[in-house]
Amino acid sequence: MEGVSRDVATVLMTVGGAVSIGFGIWHFFVPRIWNWYSYITPSAGELVLAVRAINVFFSLCLVLFGLMNLVQAIQPQVAGVKFVAVRHGLLRCVACVELFGMQEVAENRAGGA
Numbered sequence: 001m002e003g004v005s006r007d008v009a010t011v012l013m014t015v016g017g018a019v020s021i022g023f024g025i026w027h028f029f030v031p032r033i034w035n036w037y038s039y040i041t042p043s044a045g046e047l048v049l050a051v052r053a054i055n056v057f058f059s060l061c062l063v064l065f066g067l068m069n070l071v072q073a074i075q076p077q078v079a080g081v082k083f084v085a086v087r088h089g090l091l092r093c094v095a096c097v098e099l100f101g102m103q104e105v106a107e108n109r110a111g112g113a
Helices: 002-028 045-074 081-112
Strands: none
Touching: 002 045, 045 081
């Protein structure tokens, strides 16, 4: 019975990972598809950058977590401590990139004022 439940888990993780990747790739294009920025006053440049940054990092997280699920489904021996460490490291990298990007935006704004 354990083998059957493991097979079901592998299928579910693979499908979930693939759906997450697809949704993340699609979400990169949502602002253009739905014309998000037309609802924001053009003079609110920081708001446009903030919405863009949130969308990019949300989409990136969906894709990366989908990839992590696929790796865990395909290579179960990677699971465990190593897998948790990789996932946490990935989150830290995304957070650092986001903070660096926001710092650059703030410095550009201060320099242009």
